[in-house]
Amino acid sequence: MSTGAATKRRTAVDIRGRKGGEPIVSLTAYSAVMARLVEPHVDFLLVGDSLAMVEYGMDSTLAATPDMMIRHGAAVVSATSLPLVVIDLPFGSYEASPEQAFATASAVMAGTGAGAVKLEGGQAMAPTIRFLSDRGIPVMAHVGLTPQAVNALGGFRSQGHDEAARRRILEDGQAVAEAGAFAVVVEGVVEPLADEITAQIGVPTIGIGASVSCDGQILVLEDMLGLTPRVPRFVHTFGALAGAVDEAASAYASAVKERRFPGPGNVYKPRG
Numbered sequence: 001m002s003t004g005a006a007t008k009r010r011t012a013v014d015i016r017g018r019k020g021g022e023p024i025v026s027l028t029a030y031s032a033v034m035a036r037l038v039e040p041h042v043d044f045l046l047v048g049d050s051l052a053m054v055e056y057g058m059d060s061t062l063a064a065t066p067d068m069m070i071r072h073g074a075a076v077v078s079a080t081s082l083p084l085v086v087i088d089l090p091f092g093s094y095e096a097s098p099e100q101a102f103a104t105a106s107a108v109m110a111g112t113g114a115g116a117v118k119l120e121g122g123q124a125m126a127p128t129i130r131f132l133s134d135r136g137i138p139v140m141a142h143v144g145l146t147p148q149a150v151n152a153l154g155g156f157r158s159q160g161h162d163e164a165a166r167r168r169i170l171e172d173g174q175a176v177a178e179a180g181a182f183a184v185v186v187e188g189v190v191e192p193l194a195d196e197i198t199a200q201i202g203v204p205t206i207g208i209g210a211s212v213s214c215d216g217q218i219l220v221l222e223d224m225l226g227l228t229p230r231v232p233r234f235v236h237t238f239g240a241l242a243g244a245v246d247e248a249a250s251a252y253a254s255a256v257k258e259r260r261f262p263g264p265g266n267v268y269k270p271r272g
C-alpha cells in the first residue's frame with residue numbers, strides 16, 4: 001500500500017460524486033503506451049469494446065471477447081495510477097442473466113485490477129446492474145446508441161427522433177440509475193433528450209454524441225487524436241496524428257533506402 005502519495009487513483013465513488021459539478025473528462029484507452037500519455041488529463045479511462053474496431057479492424061464491436069478485454073484492461077491498469085479504469089463487458093458475456101454477468105464482471109475485475117465495468121442496455125439490464133452493484137462491482141451503464149445492438153438498430157444511427165423513442169430512452173436512463181449504476185454513458189441521442197436525462201437522473205451522465213450539458217464527455221482516443229480514417233460526425237479531432245505518423249514513417253523509409261539510417265550512433269562498435 002502506498003503512503004504519502006500526493007494523489008490516489010480515482011474511484012467509482014469519486015465519479016458518482018461529480019453529478020452537477022465540474023465536467024468529468026474521459027477517453028478510451030486500449031494500450032499501456034497511450035494510457036500513460038493521457039492519464040494526467042482524464043478522470044477515468046474506458047477500455048472500450050470499440051477496440052474490436054479500432055485495434056482489431058473489425059466492422060462492429062460484436063466480436064470483442066472477455067479475454068481481449070482482460071489483456072488490454074490489465075495493460076491500461078498497470079500503466080496508470082491516477083484515473084479510474086472502467087472495462088466494457090463484451091457482447092454475449094453478460095446479457096443472459098445476472099449470474100452470467102457476475103461471472104464475467106468478477107473475472108474482468110480480478111484479471112485487470114480495474115475499478116468498474118460498463119455494460120450496454122436500459123430497463124432490461126436494470127436487474128443485472130442491481131445484482132452486480134449489490135455484490136461489490138461498480139457498474140457504468142450505457143444507453144441510447146448501444147453499439148452491441150447495431151443489428152437491431154439497423155446501423156450506427158442516432159437515437160430518440162420520435163416521442164416514443166425519447167420516452168423509452170429516458171426510462172432506460174432512469175431505470176439504470178435507480179438500479180445502482182454510478183454513471184451512465186449517453187451515446188448518439190438527440191441533444192434535448194440527453195439534456196433531459198441529465199436533468200432527471202441522480203448520477204452523472206457521460207455524453208458521446210449527446211450534449212454539452214452532460215456531466216462529462218467521452219471520445220474514442222484514436223478518433224480525437226486524428227488517427228482514425230473515418231469518424232462519426234459527433235467527433236471533434238483535437239490532434240492530427242495520422243499525418244505525423246505518415247511523415248515519420250516516410251522519413252524513416254527514405255533514411256533506410258539512402259543508407260542514412262542506422263547512423264554512427266545507432267550501431268555497436270566492438271569494445272576490444
Ligand SMILES: Nc1nc(=O)c2c([nH]1)NC[C@@H]1CN(c3ccc(C(=O)N[C@@H](CCC(=O)O)C(=O)O)cc3)CN21
Nearest residue numbers: 050053054061147156157158220223228231232233234
Ligand atoms: N472509432 C470509433 N469511434 C466511436 O465513437 C465508436 C466506435 N469506434 N465503435 C463503437 C461505436 C460505434 N460508434 C459509431 C460508429 C459510427 C457512427 C456513424 O457513422 N454515424 C453517422 C450516421 C449518424 C446517423 O445517421 O444518425 C455519422 O455521420 O455520425 C456513429 C457511431 C460509436 N463508437
Ligand SMILES: CC(C)C(=O)C(=O)O
Nearest residue numbers: 028048049050088185
Ligand atoms: C464509445 C464508448 C462509450 C464505448 O463504449 C467504447 O469505446 O467501446
Ligand SMILES: [Mg+2]
Nearest residue numbers: 048049050088
Ligand atoms: Mg463500448
